[in-house]
Amino acid sequence: SAVISQKPSRDICQRGTSLTIQCQVDSQVTMMFWYRQQPGQSLTLIATANQGSEATYESGFVIDKFPISRPNLTFSTLTVSNMSPEDSSIYLCSVERGPGQGTYEQYFGPGTRLTVT
Amino acid sequence: GENVEQHPSTLSVQEGDSAVIKCTYSDSASNYFPWYKQELGKGPQLIIDIRSNVGEKKDQRIAVTLNKTAKHFSLHITETQPEDSAVYFCAATTRNSGYSTLTFGKGTMLLVSP
Numbered sequence: 001s002a003v004i005s006q007k008p009s010r011d012i013c014q015r016g017t018s019l020t021i022q023c024q025v026d027s028q029v030t031m032m033f034w035y036r037q038q039p040g041q042s043l044t045l046i047a048t049a050n051q052g053s054e055a056t057y058e059s060g061f062v063i064d065k066f067p068i069s070r071p072n073l074t075f076s077t078l079t080v081s082n083m084s085p086e087d088s089s090i091y092l093c094s095v096e097r098g099p100g101q102g103t104y105e106q107y108f109g110p111g112t113r114l115t116v117t
Numbered sequence: 118g119e120n121v122e123q124h125p126s127t128l129s130v131q132e133g134d135s136a137v138i139k140c141t142y143s144d145s146a147s148n149y150f151p152w153y154k155q156e157l158g159k160g161p162q163l164i165i166d167i168r169s170n171v172g173e174k175k176d177q178r179i180a181v182t183l184n185k186t187a188k189h190f191s192l193h194i195t196e197t198q199p200e201d202s203a204v205y206f207c208a209a210t211t212r213n214s215g216y217s218t219l220t221f222g223k224g225t226m227l228l229v230s231p
Contacts, residue, residue, distance in 0.1 A: 001163070033219075042206060042221045043161070092160055096217065104217055105151065108160040 002026060002095050004109035012115045013083055020079045021112045023093035028073035030096065033106065034066070037090040046091075049076050083116045090114070119144040121209050123222025130197050131230055138225045140207035141189040147209040149217060150183060150190045155204045155224075165192070197229045 003026035013019050023032065034046040046066055047055040055068040069077045080087055090111040096104040120143040130136050142150075148169040153161035167174045167181045167190065174181050178197075183190040194201055204224045210217040 004160075042223045043219075044221075045218065048218070105163060105166065106217070106219060107163060108153075110160045 001105075002029070002097050002107040004093060004095060004107060006091075006093060006109040006112050008112060009110065010113040010115075012117060015084050015116055017083055018079055018081045019083065019114060020077050021091050021093075021114075023076045023078070023109055025074045025095050030073070031104075032070060032076045033094045033096070034068060034076075034078045035092040035094065035108075037092060037111070039089070043092065046078070080114065083114075085116045088114060088116045119147060119209055119211065119218075119220040121207060121220050121222040123207050123225060125225060126223065127226045127228070129228045129230065132197060132199060134197055136194045136197050136201070136227055136229075138192045138205055138207070138227070139189060140191070140209075140222050141187075142209040142220075143188065144209070144211060145185075145188065146211050149210045150181070151208050151210070151219070152179075152181060152192050153206045153208065153221075155206065157203075161206060194227075197227075199229050199231050202227055202229045 005024045007022045032049045035043045037043050045058050046061045047057040049055045049068050049070040051070050051073050067079045090113050092108050092111045094106045094108045096106050123140045151166035154164045155161045165176050165179050165181050167183050178195050180193045204226050206224045207222040208219045210219045
């Protein structure tokens with residue numbers, strides 16, 4: 001598995017501001033993922049972050065709203081920009097780790113609980 | 118793209134009973150099917166998974182079955198305990214350009230009463 005930490009664990013922010021969420025993994029991984037989980041809902045993939053290249057965003061998510069950095073193989077950040085109450089969600093990072101070939105398992109961090117007022 | 122349907126949305130059982138959660142997927146190219154358990158205030162925890170070349174997998178009290186023809190897979194929990202109470206998510210994934218993209222079901226809230 002993988003040990004993943006996220007900072008902050010929770011925050012309450014005012015609309016119009018931005019928040020940067022950090023994700024740290026205990027060992028090097030190729031792929032890191034950012035998900036959003038709205039209250040009582042399932043997980044939706046925001047983007048995939050590969051070290052050394054631009055993040056790949058899913059439909060409905062744009063870089064200006066959710067800029068991502070991936071400076072090395074153990075760390076990534078997600079920024080939620082110009083926040084509105086609709087951005088109130090749990091934001092989760094995950095990493096892919098598995099055998100040398102085939103499908104890889106994904107492990108999740110504890111999440112960042114964001115409330116926008 | 119992939120679509121994953123999960124049923125039921127809530128499931129209440131008595132301690133010691135069995136629980137079954139079912140999922141269907143749409144993309145016949147999907148080849149990996151993990152199950153996650155999410156307790157309140159925590160991130161999802163991978164509890165079991167199955168690959169498309171296997172029909173069934175067991176790990177102590179939990180098992181997963183896969184029917185590729187019908188494109189559905191199920192989670193079975195036997196001898197349920199109160200600590201099994203959580204939200205369970207199924208997912209399906211297809212390998213894409215060197216990494217896997219997970220599509221999740223909407224989740225099942227399992228409540229095990231003592």
